[in-house]
Amino acid sequence: DVKVTQSSRYLVKRTGEKVFLECVQDMDHENMFWYRQDPGLGLRLIYFSYDVKMKEKGDIPEGYSVSREKKERFSLILESASTNQTSMYLCASSLEDTEAFFGQGTRLTVV
């Protein structure tokens, strides 16, 4: 089975902190994604990566950056966390022609 693992299920950070959310997949998938999930808004794409060191902005990239130094790992970085970034963050991976496989999610609270 494909396994996508996010490093934390719950995080509480202070405004202005630099925050790293880590995601690792074990199935050699080329594509990896970071989504943000908010009630009534569904899942919105922040960034995705289709290869090592390759990345593209999604629909809501402002305030976020990403890093993909190895194929199995995709990191989401909040350079200076703000309260409006309090949300559920979902990582996913896929091959070119398969469905996306998701991690368990990270609930981030910025205080």
Added chain:
Amino acid sequence: AQTVTQSQPEMSVQEAETVTLSCTYDTSESDYYLFWYKQPPSRQMILVIRQEAYKQQNATENRFSVNFQKAAKSFSLKISDSQLGDAAMYFCAYRSSGTYKYIFGTGTRLKVLA
């Protein structure tokens, strides 16, 4: 731009009954994929069913089936013999062939009543 619309924020079904969740989408593409995902309270999103647009036959996975109407751009999910474990958020998703990006609807929360 492609969009996915789920017009039912919440639905309820009696255990053992059948329920249908609605999804419509907008695209000018002819080749694409459609998905239904389930997100139980434990939060891990899992695939329920997928449909390739070029296939006329509706996909089926055990108690889950879809009604895919390509001309109407409609993709509904039918759950038969509903079980308590079916209670979850359900998301409809679209991906155009040859692209990486998945587009999700806003979700439908399904409650199953004992």
